[in-house]
Amino acid sequence: MTKEQIKQTIIEQILEIAPDIEEDEIIPDENLQRSLEIDSFDFLRVLTELYEKLGVEVPEADYGKVDTLEHMTDYFAQRHK
């Protein structure tokens, strides 16, 4: 799976839990939770779905490394087999 495909998968999940947001509103280097008003529950749902789709599990300790779209894409790309 290419990096671009991983990014698309992530964006898909974000749009899933926030249907009112358009794709271009997601600024790659902005804190996802604060900019898109995603609470801890919705954020956990995104990570759980991504675990299903990409097979990568983000421990609580690594929350800091997946705070923006860019970071999240890199994080998943490195660990995705």
Next chain:
Amino acid sequence: MAENTTYREALRQAIHKAMQKDERVFLMGEDVGRYGGCFAVSMGLQEEFGPERIIDTPLSESAFTGAGIGAAMNGMRPIVEIMTVNFSLLALDQIMNNAATMLYMSGGQFNVPLVIRMATGGGKQLAAQHSHSLEGWYSHIPGLKVLTPATVQDAYDMLGLALKDPDPVLIFENSLLYNTKGALDTKASPLPIGKALVHRTGKDITILTYGINLLKALEAAKTLAEEGIDAEVIDLRSLRPLDDESIMESIKKTHRVMIVDEGWKSGSISAEIMARINEQAFYELDTPMGRVCTAEVPLPYAKHLEDAAIPQPKKIVAMARRLMEES
């Protein structure tokens, strides 16, 4: 795959194939033999299968229909052709009190594996006694199955399925369809009895219909598309059993529905379908349901009057437009 086979030709091929394959199958009805069938469906069959299996009957609808039932009860697979639904009224007692009830009354001992074909519908200036469209009546009776083939493929497939069915199956062929042409693939696996078919997908309004009115509905859908109304046209194919699932599924998408039915509104199949939609998909309706039926009159001879009475594409367009404007 024959490109433009006629509806009539498809029926004849189906009868021919069934009779070749199974000696228990035979055709019985008025003028089906030497005359070749009132609508020329059985032309040439008597020369090939002989008068013992392509049987011309006297004008005794009750007796030869009852005989068809008796023969079916005694191991045969008869096809009874009642020339038109108008004359089937004379055989209604045999169809309802014997064919439809035999299995139930006998506690499951005796089936009636019988196929009855009849022409139906108006539009040929044959006036009141020769223009009825009563398939809706017959679809009221438990124990019967009622099919309304609209396409050449269905004309071929449905007869085969009906002959395999252990219970009585009535096939209504709108008389204006016999000359229509279409593709026929005799190898295709047929859609089972009781399944509706979406002929045109759409998101704005669902148009439910059957028989000749499928062609009228598709024509109307073309006009509606030009006005930006995306109609979903569904051929019911069977009036008993009705395919509730497909009907409700479409309405959940479009939230608007209308029915085109050549019967008179009162106590018609369109009335039954509207009742089911009300029971099963009430909260999906964004507008009242609409329908286009035959005016509540005995059909007149004069063409301009008859055309005004029976469903027409422009009436379908008008109804669809009204429902769209409503919401």
Next chain:
Amino acid sequence: MSKFLMPSLGADMESAVLMEWMVKEGDHVTKGQVVAEVETSKGVIEIEVFEEGIVEKIMVDPETECDVGTPLAMIRSINEEPLKDEKKSVFKTVQPSPEAELEQEPVDEIEVPEENLQKRIKISPAARKKARELGVDLDALSSKAKGTIHISEVETAATLKGKAPVAEDGMRQAIAKAMSRSNTEIPHYYLSSSINMSPALEWLEQLNSKRSIKDRILPAALLIRAVVQAVEEIPELNGFWKDGSLHMSEAVNPGIAIALRKGGLITPALLNAQEMSLDKTMQALSDLISRTRAGKLRGSELTQQSITITNLGDLGVERVYGVIYPPQVALVGLGHIIETPWAENDALSVQKVMQATLAGDHRATDGRTGALFLDKLNQFLQRPEELL
């Protein structure tokens, strides 16, 4: 000895008039012998006896109307002793067997929407369903809309809500109405206390590290579990103030404040939270939140809250002074968890601290109850393993 009854000759025959006896007491009768004539709706019909014997007693005089099944005579079989006279009079007429009551035909119940119908709003069923999903207040919408309301009107109303002036939007109005009533009627008292959350959070992190992401527990679930446990021990805070008295609720149905994506706040109830383990609480909470945002809430979840928990911690507010939702009698506010200098046992350290506040209805409870609750809440949060 057997009774000769008025026979039933047809399904719709209830009674007949005994016209004439063809035999008298003491006569010998044979099987199938006609013994009397009765007048029915179809004319006079002869009735017959079904076994051989001697007519012991005629019990009905001619010209009398009798229901089907009424004993007309006593027939003694040939080798039986005749009855002594005084016993004969003891035979009184027998009542016919009671009509078998008709088994009730099962009627498939039709789903009727619960909302009140005093003012008929002209609206399509699909639009009514969409309004319920998007939380659009129909009263407000119908006063504005001309003609019938359709899906399109409801959807535009829902999207406008984000930008519409606050008072315009149906939900805002509903909340405004409740809040103003709450302020005027309910004498609030407020209590607040700081709770060291570090031990609980570390315990939680340990727990989550050993689990898959699918079973991960969020702090909010732990907090709500603690509040429910504490409220179970202080039931006066969990109930309703009605007709001048406190009615404590059996179940603990905490209304959880959930923000909608397009603005607005709803507090649907987590029903019977007292029966939920920590894991069940987390699952139920996650389900409740996603259903709230998808507009698929059940009527009971919108009406049976017994207490409310406002957890606006997510948005960085330190201390939350909430307003109670009538007819409830308490509201728990949980602030944002922040690192704070903490003095304990003469040692100074940095701990993760949360401000927990309680708004109480002074008519139902007093400060002491509120303080007891906050202390219980703190204890539970210091022993998180008990919350499993």
Next chain:
Amino acid sequence: MDLNLAQARKFYQQMLLIRRFEEKCVELYSNQKIRGFLHLYTGEEAIAVGIMHALNQEDAVLATYREHGQALARGISAKSILAEMFGKIEGCSRGRGGSMHLFDAKTRFYGGSAIVGGGLPLAVGMALADKMMKRNRVTVCFFGDGAVAEGEFHESLNLAALWQLPVLFICENNRYGMGTALEISESETNIARKAAAYKINSKQVDGMCVIDVAQAAEEAVTDIRAGKGPVFIECLTYRFRAHSLFDAELYRKKAEVEEWKKKGPLIVLQNKLEAMGLWSKINLKELEDEITAILDEAVEFAENGTLEPISDLEKFVYSAEVHNG
């Protein structure tokens, strides 16, 4: 028709069984044990017994709503007929047909028809199938003088003759269609002559004499099996009881009924057997006890029968496969 003692006893036993069975039905109906309509065969026993005598296991029978006699004579057990009238699942039609719709696949008994003349076209069809499949079996169709006025009588007889079908038409002319005497419903009251007009081999017999009926039936069945086409037998008979239980018989005089009772089928056979010196060899008491036992067992069987579960209500409206070959 050589009548030996065994055959004579069998005829009498069968007719007596029908007579007592119908009496038991009156009793059960009066005590509300059986409901619906009840049309009794009392007085016409000789026809059913005589005709069934000439048939074999392969032949098929279609009857009318006055069919207890035909069902018993054809071999359906008193138990399963009574259970049917008690509405029990052990009934020959699972309790769904009742007195007017007794069905039995084993004896190829294709039911009573409650529509006057409704069975005639079916019989024609059954015979048509046998002819087409070259099966040498006979279809017998019972009907009353009332059916003669129906269009289906004309249509069916014409088809049977036209296609030379192996069907035996038995008209039980009991002189009344419910409350209407034959004379006020048919211009030509000689029904056999009416049938002959279709070029069908037709004859009239004394429906009260089981020997005459059996004789005529044997000849008819022999002709039919020889492919000589349909046969029509008009049996002159009389029903001793009302059309149904709930009938004050305003349409006929009591004296007429009493007159016919004097020449009922049981008496006619008894007289003939006495003349042949066979009557004294038949132990009547033994027959009566035998029949009482059969009927008591039948009532008990029906009483102990079970009701079909309501959950089966929709069963047999349609079915997965064909049940009758």
